[in-house]
Amino acid sequence: MSQYLINGLVLSSIYIIVALGLTLVYSILDVPNFAHGELVMLGAYLGVFLIGLMGVTNYFLVLILSVFALAGFSVLLWKFIFRPLRGAPPVTMFIAALGLVYVLQSAVQLIWGKEWLSLPSPFAGSVLFGGAAITHTRVFIFSFGCLLMILVTLFVYRTWLGKGIRAVSQSESGAALAGINANRMITLTFALSGALAGCAGILLGHVTFVFPSMGFSPLLKAFAMIIIGGMGSIPGAIIGGFFIGIIETLSVAFFSAEYADVFAFGALVITLMIRPRGLMGKLE
Amino acid sequence: MITYFGIILVLYLIPEVVRSDYIVNLLVFFLIRSLVAVSFNLLYGYTGLLSIAQGGFYGIGAYGYTLLVIHGGWPTWPAWLAGGLIAAVISLPVSAITFKLKGHYFAICTLALSLIITAILTIWRGLTSGALGIAGVPPMGGISLPWIGEVSFKDTFSFYPLVLTIFLLILLVIYLLTNSKVGRTFQAIRENEELSLSVGINPNHHKAICFFISAMISGLAGGLFASYIGFVHPMTSDVFIGLFALACTVVGGTGTLLGPVVGMLLLGTLPEILRIDPMLRNLLFGICLILVIRVAPKGIMGILSKGQGAIQKSLGE
Numbered sequence: 001m002s003q004y005l006i007n008g009l010v011l012s013s014i015y016i017i018v019a020l021g022l023t024l025v026y027s028i029l030d031v032p033n034f035a036h037g038e039l040v041m042l043g044a045y046l047g048v049f050l051i052g053l054m055g056v057t058n059y060f061l062v063l064i065l066s067v068f069a070l071a072g073f074s075v076l077l078w079k080f081i082f083r084p085l086r087g088a089p090p091v092t093m094f095i096a097a098l099g100l101v102y103v104l105q106s107a108v109q110l111i112w113g114k115e116w117l118s119l120p121s122p123f124a125g126s127v128l129f130g131g132a133a134i135t136h137t138r139v140f141i142f143s144f145g146c147l148l149m150i151l152v153t154l155f156v157y158r159t160w161l162g163k164g165i166r167a168v169s170q171s172e173s174g175a176a177l178a179g180i181n182a183n184r185m186i187t188l189t190f191a192l193s194g195a196l197a198g199c200a201g202i203l204l205g206h207v208t209f210v211f212p213s214m215g216f217s218p219l220l221k222a223f224a225m226i227i228i229g230g231m232g233s234i235p236g237a238i239i240g241g242f243f244i245g246i247i248e249t250l251s252v253a254f255f256s257a258e259y260a261d262v263f264a265f266g267a268l269v270i271t272l273m274i275r276p277r278g279l280m281g282k283l284e
Numbered sequence: 285m286i287t288y289f290g291i292i293l294v295l296y297l298i299p300e301v302v303r304s305d306y307i308v309n310l311l312v313f314f315l316i317r318s319l320v321a322v323s324f325n326l327l328y329g330y331t332g333l334l335s336i337a338q339g340g341f342y343g344i345g346a347y348g349y350t351l352l353v354i355h356g357g358w359p360t361w362p363a364w365l366a367g368g369l370i371a372a373v374i375s376l377p378v379s380a381i382t383f384k385l386k387g388h389y390f391a392i393c394t395l396a397l398s399l400i401i402t403a404i405l406t407i408w409r410g411l412t413s414g415a416l417g418i419a420g421v422p423p424m425g426g427i428s429l430p431w432i433g434e435v436s437f438k439d440t441f442s443f444y445p446l447v448l449t450i451f452l453l454i455l456l457v458i459y460l461l462t463n464s465k466v467g468r469t470f471q472a473i474r475e476n477e478e479l480s481l482s483v484g485i486n487p488n489h490h491k492a493i494c495f496f497i498s499a500m501i502s503g504l505a506g507g508l509f510a511s512y513i514g515f516v517h518p519m520t521s522d523v524f525i526g527l528f529a530l531a532c533t534v535v536g537g538t539g540t541l542l543g544p545v546v547g548m549l550l551l552g553t554l555p556e557i558l559r560i561d562p563m564l565r566n567l568l569f570g571i572c573l574i575l576v577i578r579v580a581p582k583g584i585m586g587i588l589s590k591g592q593g594a595i596q597k598s599l600g601e
Binding site: 031032081084085088091092094095096098099100101102103104105106107109110220223224227231258259261262265266268269272273276 | 328334381382384385387388389391392393395396397399400402403404406407527530531534563564565566567569570571572573574577578581
């Protein structure tokens with residue numbers, strides 16, 4: 001039981017990192033970025049590639065490089081795919097993101113093939129905790145995940161740039177009147193979202209395998225998390241994330257893994273029925 | 285009018301001309317999948333509801349047919365209709381859940397419901413035998429026609445006229461529906477829900493009707509699929525069926541009668557006929573989707589009608 005709980009917490013800390021990137025872009029553009037899961041997948045592949053190139057000893061360098069690469073890539077997506085569609089109906093961006101899902105998945109297959117790869121971790125050994133054996137990799141994932149959650153929350157709520165992002169997400173024209181460059185803030189948000197996806201991809205690669213469609217399931221879980229927590233809210237995404245994580249763990253422990261989806265997406269549907277803006281979402 | 289009859293006659297004669305099992309098989313799949321895209325288009329193109337649950341209804345129709353025939357001992361034809369009806373009835377609570385959601389909240393909720401349907405089909409082993417799927421689904425029973433006599437639908441060549449007839453009938457129903465008062469009400473809701481409310485239209489009522497018809501079409505398509513392929517699996521209701529229908533509709537032209545069909549022909553069937561590598565196909569597919577959204581938001585039908593307009597204009601001058 002405690003083994004299940006700990007594995008569930010580790011996995012949900014990765015999913016929360018995915019959800020944070022998703023909710024940041026949502027808060028500023030009001031668009032669910034359907035291609036966010038593919039950024040996670042790209043992060044994992046980049047991790048495999050760079051570790052193959054530089055060796056597992058340079059792990060943190062690999063992490064930093066792929067985070068920067070993903071941040072840059074995410075900004076490119078904004079500049080060339082999403083920004084030109086801003087005037088169009090909101091579902092247009094949704095469809096463009098779906099197109100990106102197909103492009104990125106097949107591009108990765110063309111480069112790395114369909115085989116499942118594994119992402120080696122520099123941490124060996126495990127610790128015993130309450131009758132459960134936890135590998136050091138999982139300890140690292142959970143603590144790094146929590147650190148990222150704290151850093152993102154502090155960045156958005158305590159820094160000048162974070163204030164700019166929140167201002168643009170509340171009202172773009174209002175922010176522009178106050179002298180904030182909205183375009184720069186959106187670019188920054190995409191960079192941040194891509195960086196988080198890069199981290200999540202590498203962390204996810206340690207606990208699952210690396211394969212072209214690996215980003216889809218975390219993306220769906222992240223959607224459930226941010227809808228339950230409230231679209232666009234960062235504390236909401238974290239609370240919703242642990243909520244989904246616990247639901248999934250309990251359903252795995254008491255029923256079987258197949259029930260996890262029913263409960264997680266059932267919780268999503270029920271939230272939309274009784275409180276469409278989620279636990280902590282802003283009022284429309 | 286004569287042109288239309290000519291086209292329909294040609295469609296019926298295709299298997300006689302090509303005599304290729306491979307091509308006719310692809311055409312059967314094309315017609316079945318087109319029905320899913322057509323049902324998506326009725327929701328999104330005409331009423332503005334971006335539903336990703338069509339794959340789920342398709343799976344329900346397939347399982348409905350299979351279970352009623354195998355476990356219920358029903359004759360195939362009533363079982364097929366009942367499968368579609370089950371999907372349509374399940375759409376009623378779905379529209380009750382989703383009716384107050386707008387835009388992408390609606391899309392995500394239908395996506396979640398589609399995933400829940402797949403999960404239930406996997407879990408409910410007693411009924412659906414879970415991830416093993418059900419093999420040996422019987423094909424549609426034969427019928428006796430005047431002049432032609434007894435017709436069975438056991439192989440590809442005999443199934444093709446059946447699926448083509450059903451396809452054309454459903455297309456006719458959609459045509460009549462979208463050009464009726466109800467269809468115009470759907471479009472009014474798509475354009476502006478508040479305004480349609482102010483002229484005495486009940487948007488939720490009409491959305492539910494649209495969802496009901498569209499789920500029925502998807503369910504009927506699923507039943508056809510199960511009877512043709514003889515095997516159902518939880519992946520029959522995969523969410524990517526709904527997403528593919530969406531993509532084909534957008535590329536072909538949303539809100540046009542033939543747009544989803546053209547999109548399915550171009551993105552789903554043409555790459556198969558040309559035997560393009562699946563990886564490359566998905567790459568082209570995604571690029572197509574992004575390009576169409578950027579360059580021609582009305583899709584291929586939009587480009588065609590613009591071209592036709594230009595030709596007519598130049599002829600007029």
